[in-house]
Amino acid sequence: MRAAWLIWLVATLLQSAYFVSGYIAARTISVPIVLSAGFVADQKVFRFGDDSLRMRLQFSGTHTARPELGDFGTKGEWRAAGRLEFPNPGAEILLKASSDSSEVQTPYSALPKTGYNQFHIWRDLVAELKEAPGIWKWPPTNHGLPLKPGNNDIRIEVTAVGPKLDGENVNLLIRPEIGFKACGSQVCWLWWWITWPIFLIVQLIWAGILLKRGTRRTA
Secondary structure, rough: HHHHHHHHHHHHHHHHHHHHHHHOOOOOOEEEOOOOOEEEEHHHHHEEEOOEOOEEEEEOOOOOOOOHHHHHHHHHHHHHHHHEEOOOOOOOOEEEEEEOEEEEEEEEEEOOOEEOOEEEEEEEEOOOOOOEOEEEEOOOOOOEEEEEEEEEEEEEEEEEEOOOOOOHHHEEEEEEOOOOOOEEOOOOOHHHHHHHHHHHHHHHHHHHHHHHHHHHOOO
């Protein structure tokens, strides 16, 4: 029985390490910021593999009460034109991001409202400056600030904000390596961490069987 319990323990530890790694890779980082030119936020970001910095802004309120956040409705056919044109792009927000491992500063601009629920509205940030008011080249040619494996010390600075949003407190969401629809090429093998409840049930059943057999032997 000792060998059987050792096998169970090793399997539990290995799979636990896998699921914890997957959780870390799938965790969104929320950074409180103030939408005011010159505001700076420093954040440590961990990555298992090479990645790029993908971000979005989270605003409070209902989307119908926030017209200043824009509307994602576009004009024309972007595939033919190679650009997105928004009649209502929302108030301007520009940021720039840099890291300790790169001297490059990457500019980011906020698209109009890209999602919402009952309590929040989101605007995705793209590493692509506007070609003209309400017009972005699409798809973007810049994937964002490069991130190296390990810890990255990120510095994010607000460079410009439209008057209607100036001074507002929002959350900057740093997207994870793994999401439900996409993952970094070097960490896709961690995607199955979401099956941890099945693993937990299997390990408990396995432990129960071992306990039952051990009880029979000592009876």
